[in-house]
Amino acid sequence: MSGKPVLHYANIRGRMEPIRWLLAAAGVEFEERILKTKDDLQKLRTDGCLLFQQVPMVEIDGMKMVQTRAILNYIAGKYNLYGKDLKERALIDMYVEGLADLFELIMYHEFKPANEKEKDLANIMDKATNRYLPVFEKVLKDHGHDFLVGNKLSKADVSLLENILGLEELKPDALAKFPLLQSFKARMSNIPSIKKFLQPGSAKKPLIQEKDIPSVIAIFH
Structure with missing residues (x-):
């Protein structure tokens, strides 16, 4: 091995x-x-x-x-992508669990029958723009740092970037109303290990x- x-x-x-x-x-x-x-x-x-x-x-x-x-x-x-203490871990888990719900919607979209895809995409984008993305736009504004928790990369940041890019594959202007998330995407995408991926x-x-x-x-x- x-x-x-x-x-x-x-x-x-x-x-x-x-x-x-x-x-x-x-x-x-x-x-x-x-x-x-x-x-x-x-x-x-x-x-x-x-x-x-x-x-x-x-x-x-x-x-x-x-x-x-x-x-x-x-x-x-x-x-070391899980925060520095229990409180940070709890925040990370909350963010990731919320994103897991969005991820499920995105993941199953490609498996939907062709005649259901338009309606399914509308549902995904409605939930993304009204439930999920506003949460993280506000977190970034209130927290005031480059990352979602503390000031260090965590699995929450990785999950958010993955979901953002997944949404943009479905609808390229998904982040149009979320300037802080646009900046977040640019920062995270330029982290060397992520950029390589x-x-x-x-x-x-x-x-x-x-x-x-x-x-x-x-x-x-």
């Missing part, structure tokens, strides 16, 4: 993408074991690798970790193509 974390998932963003983002932001190289068929997933189950029979699964520090939020919390704690050829996954959706669904169902 190289000592690098090993990520087990299909070759899509899905629930593994926030994990890829956080490892990349921490400057941690990782390997991927891509699930290509339902048999690949079943083998992990049969081998006893999946505590709840589900991926994402990450091999790290001798553990086979499952459950996305548990994995993210471990990575954040290990690489945003370059072509990195481990960052592209949006799923419609032609690939049936094969991905076949793995998980």
Whole structure:
């Protein structure tokens, strides 16, 4: 073993993408074991690798970790992206949990039937611009620092940037009414480890193509 974390998932963003983002932001190289068929997933189950029979699964520090939020919390704690004390951690968790709700909306959008996509996009943008983005615009204004919590990069910043870029893929002017979030995006995107992750050829996954959706669904169902 190289000592690098090993990520087990299909070759899509899905629930593994926030994990890829956080490892990349921490400057941690990782390997991927891509699930290509339902048999690949079943083998992990049969081998006893999946505590709840589900991926994402990450091999790290001798553990086979499952459950996305548990994995993210471990990575954040290990690489000092989780605040300096319990109060900062609580803020980070609140922000990340809120963003997780937005992430779910964005993640499932590409899997919606074509005749539902327009309505679904309108719902996503309504919630983003009226519920989620105003929260973080205000946090940045009130906090007065470059980062959401303390004055240091945390998993909350990484999650916010990931979601912002996901929204902009769906609607390029998503941040039009949020100048502080525009500045935040520019700052975070220029952090060297994140900038590297945003370059072509990195481990960052592209949006799923419609032609690939049936094969991905076949793995998980």
